[in-house]
Amino acid sequence: MKNYIHIKTALHAGVLILAFFLATAGAQAEKHPNEEGDSAQGAKLWAQTCSRCHNMRNPKEFRDELWVAIVTHMRVRAGLTGQDTRNILAFLQQSNSVARKSSFTKSSTTSESKGIAGIGVSSQDVLARGKTVFEETCVACHGDDGKGVVPGVPDFIDGNGVLSQSNEVLFNHIVNGFESPGSTLAMPPKGGNEDLSNKDIKDVIEYLNATFGS
């Protein structure tokens, strides 16, 4: 009986202290959920977090405002921090839009695609930059070893696989996003990182070919 009362008091105190700490630590009530998400971080977190309890849901399944409610639901259910939630939301909202496709088509005039056909001589510089892009944006889903860490991601090492396609095809698929028929998951445009420039993507293709290509 005495024991029980002690446990109870300790629990009370513990909960109160924790509550106070957490309520004051970086209190940001009423921050709009759409604010301040980092989609590159979000892609990584999404790949790591969102298949833990259930199958991964395709970013293209829901429009932006529905994702707001869903990630908020998941924030509570899975115990995510506010920032993790906003990052994942930024990634999902970026990966479900098709509008970005056309905004790319405009800037990629013929000279761009000529440029990509022209690559082949890869300096160490290019590879180093490509590696950085890969590690910041792509590794979340494709893995250090290029074999993929999320269901639905292709194995880059496979000699007859996706890397045997031409650089133009790869460039297009990475920039615009790509979903093969019946696939469980789509490759989000630019891997979900809107900040990548066409040059970043060329660099990362060089890196992919040099590192995983046959």
Add this chain to the structure above:
Amino acid sequence: MYAKRIITTMFLVTALVITLPKGVFANGHDLESLKNTVEQLKTQLDKVQIQLKAQEEKTAKKKDIRDLKQKIEQSSIRPVEFEINDSIVHLAGYSSVTFADNDGAGDRFNQVQFSPIFHYQYKDLMMLESELEFDIGLDGSTTVALEYLTLDLFLSDYLTVIAGKFLSPVGQFRQNLHPGWINKLPSAPPGFGHDGATPISDVGLQLRGALPPLGNVRTNYSFYVANGPELEAITEDGEVELEGIIAEGFTRDADGTRVYGGRIGVLPIPELEIGISGVVGKTEVTVLDGAAFGDEPSRRYRVWGADFAWKYKGMGLRGEYVRSTIGEVTASVAPAGAHWRSWYLQGAYQFLPTKWEGVVRYTDFDSPHASEDQKQWAAGVNYLFSSNVIAKFAYEFNEGRVGKSSNDDTALLQMSFGF
């Protein structure tokens, strides 16, 4: 522009070719008629040019097309009011239909379930979450239950205060795995369903959230205070024994003392979550042989559990252990204490890139009544039409529960949809 020039040139050349042979052998009369012809041709040419100009004005120039494209692009960006989403309404939920063939009970479509979830959200401040559960009973009647209803107040990035009826944070199955599109098998593991062993839900206040990440290590927590469960007792062979814990959430607290519980989950690496949970408090018998029963003394109630989940690519391994204990109290109709314990281990593998998935689960359920102990092997094959549309086929090998249909082996077919 080019088209116009080409047409004009062609026109002139043709005119020349037509008129040339005549002109070569021209005499005075011929010259006169030639003049006339040229005059005529001239007027005709003027007409053609005017027409061409009109035509040109109608056709778009390259620049126009580019401008137009830009306009379309701009207008395909959603109107501003779609960016206004301070308040959001969202409907989700799941549904499943099951067919069971039990060696003892026979075969039938034995379950139809519809569980809509309602979400109302105001900014990053408040969310109402509610799940209703509609089921069809054996006699065709429909039952409706408020599976959960909570008001979630987001106090900071690390703390959410939840008030209402919530799913028990003990372990994983109740909170995270029970919906049909999530559970890889058509049934709940014995001891983790509505069978009076582990907590289902409760009514109270909960603090929930995450600690700031330490490097790659993430920690989530939930602590709650709630009204707590009640007990059911039955008379068996002239003796009154505890039959089960009714832990589905009451808005009364029969013994006037709250229960306290929670869970801490740690992810040392992103692929692995390890959790421990517990509940302490008091409870009392309120049902005897199916009828309400009052004035019972309160007694000790304890739950503790541990769970893990590991996920890598198409592979998922998880397991859970929960033990509930009720203390003894001499003044009660059912003076003896009791404990329930159940654990399961489940492995699932999706044969990527196909849509087939295989799953095996072993459960060992230990009840205070030896006749209700149960050991079960369940094996299943699932076809994932998509992440949330799943057809399941499973076979359960049951042992224990002598004389009850749940002791017999059962084949199950289920269609599940999460939305």
